Amino acid sequence: MHFHAYLYRGAGEAIKPFDDARRAGTTEFQTAVVPPEATSAWLTKPARMVKGTWDDPTDAVAWLAQQYADIADQRMHLEQQRQAPSLETMTANALDALHRGNDVVWAWWLRGGGFIDLTVACCPNRDGEGRCPLGRTDRRPDDLSR
Template sequence: MHFHAYGYQGPGEAIRPYDAVRSPGGVGFETSPVPPERTAAWLAKPARFIKGTWDDPAEAVAWLERQYAEIEPSIAHPELRRHAPTVRTMAATALGTLRRGNDVVWVWWLTGGNYVDLVVVCCPNRDQDGHCPLGRR
């Protein structure tokens, strides 16, 4: 198993439920950077959407932590985060999750109505039929 990272940062209004661009086979799916409705469906998008690929889940989690550090100052309503887990706790949970073969999704609303979606998808994936977007076995 290996791990692919994906990310979206943009207008929150672009994330519409049941939108064709969010479903594999839907019009615009292969060109839209908007996250698919199902996490594993990232693997059905072209390889150009991959932000990183690793064999070691710890490296994938390090990518999540770096991405979080970049967006943390822009997270909307930081006062609500005081009751949320620390990034260290989130990273430890993510590592255990990936080691068990499950995908990890971190999402936040940012100031200005933007939205960030950081994802690490296991490949091959138990929830997505098909091949690795990079052709790995």
């Protein structure tokens, strides 16, 4: 198993529920840069949308942490997020999730109406029958805890 990173950063108004651009199998889906409704559907998008690929989940979590550091002060309502989990807690939880074969999504509204979605998807994915976007043929370990 390996891990692919995906990133959407753009207008928050582009993230519409039940939009064909977010639904796998629609014509608009393959070219849309907005996050899909199902996390595993990222893997069915073109390989050019992959922002990074790692065999070690620690490296994938390091990517998440760097992306977070780049936008931390741009998040909306910072004063209300003082009670939110620390970056240390978020990275520990992400590492645990990836070790267990679960995808990780971090998303925030940004000042000015922007939105950022950071996703690390396990590949192969437990929720999808799709192939690896990069053509790898890894297998999922049989002993992953849910």
